[in-house]
Amino acid sequence: MAILIDGKKTSEQIKSEIASRVGEIKASGGKIPHLAAVLVGDDGASQTYVGAKVKACEQVGFRSTLVRLDAGITEEALLHEVQRINDDPDIDGLIAQLPLPKHISVEKVTAKIKPEKDVDGFTPANVGRMALNWPTYVSATPYGILELLKRHEIETSGKHCVVIGRSHIVGSPMSILMARNDYPGNCTVTITHSRTKNLDEIARSADILIVALGRPEFVTADMVKEGAVVIDVGIHRIADESKKSGFRLIGDVKYDEVAPKASAITPVPGGVGPMTIASLLYNTLLAAERKIYP
Numbered sequence: 145m146a147i148l149i150d151g152k153k154t155s156e157q158i159k160s161e162i163a164s165r166v167g168e169i170k171a172s173g174g175k176i177p178h179l180a181a182v183l184v185g186d187d188g189a190s191q192t193y194v195g196a197k198v199k200a201c202e203q204v205g206f207r208s209t210l211v212r213l214d215a216g217i218t219e220e221a222l223l224h225e226v227q228r229i230n231d232d233p234d235i236d237g238l239i240a241q242l243p244l245p246k247h248i249s250v251e252k253v254t255a256k257i258k259p260e261k262d263v264d265g266f267t268p269a270n271v272g273r274m275a276l277n278w279p280t281y282v283s284a285t286p287y288g289i290l291e292l293l294k295r296h297e298i299e300t301s302g303k304h305c306v307v308i309g310r311s312h313i314v315g316s317p318m319s320i321l322m323a324r325n326d327y328p329g330n331c332t333v334t335i336t337h338s339r340t341k342n343l344d345e346i347a348r349s350a351d352i353l354i355v356a357l358g359r360p361e362f363v364t365a366d367m368v369k370e371g372a373v374v375i376d377v378g379i380h381r382i383a384d385e386s387k388k389s390g391f392r393l394i395g396d397v398k399y400d401e402v403a404p405k406a407s408a409i410t411p412v413p414g415g416v417g418p419m420t421i422a423s424l425l426y427n428t429l430l431a432a433e434r435k436i437y438p
């Protein structure tokens with residue numbers, strides 16, 4: 145049976161390490177890390193995510209500022225707000241929660257964020273630094289996956305890593321990170337997507353399979369090699385009347401049939417998901433301590 149890659153436990157461990165560091169900073173009279181989150185509009189999922197980020201800041205002793213803006217804000221006014229936070233010396237990290245309303249260019253807003261404060265790692269400067277293996281803020285989900293592999297001592301050197309999905313947030317950076325000359329890394333990487341031919345066959349040749357396609361239970365047991373490491377980035381709500389909430393969460397991997405074949409696997413929920421907030425906190429600590437841009 146597969147080793148369970150426990151993201152909940154690992155993320156709690158990381159948060160407790162960060163909280164200890166905040167304790168040291170406080171004791172020495174240093175600056176408490178301060179994250180600002182910009183939320184435009186009232187999308188329910190975004191409100192939940194941002195709420196969880198603010199709560200996590202409290203949990204580790206960070207300061208946080210939530211900037212809530214009306215869905216009808218103009219692009220110009222939003223860019224102005226980002227500039228104001230860029231210029232605020234008290235704020236170390238700045239995130240603009242995505243998605244933004246359709247009339248606002250996500251490229252323009254992302255490019256406006258000062259790379260030094262870009263704790264999401266979304267700006268062109270920081271994505272470029274990531275690709276060059278320079279010190280940078282690695283974005284939350286990819287960083288979370290690297291930490292899970294590291295802290296569960298998963299061997300990656302020389303392995304065939306297959307990434308399913310090519311999003312800017314997960315698939316694309318993951319393919320770069322797993323190929324770089326580092327640990328985790330040094331894999332032979334294949335990146336696949338909706339136009340890939342023979343996807344099943346390619347997936348079956350993976351020693352490490354990272355699934356970030358956004359399709360419920362897309363990966364079935366016949367697509368997985370015996371002994372593969374399986375990382376499931378997907379998260380979907382499906383109706384379930386046996387639950388009090390009326391729903392349950394599933395991933396991009398058909399867990400019950402894939403887990404018996406895998407050597408290690410992330411569950412959903414409790415796998416990659418909880419790691420993303422821990423990663424954001426870690427990047428905010430790096431920003432406050434000027435570790436990336438001294």
Ligand code: GUN
Nearest residue numbers: 239240241242243264284
């Ligand atoms: N929307 C979904 N994931 C993310 C994330 O990691 N950061 C931001 N800012 N928005 C998101």
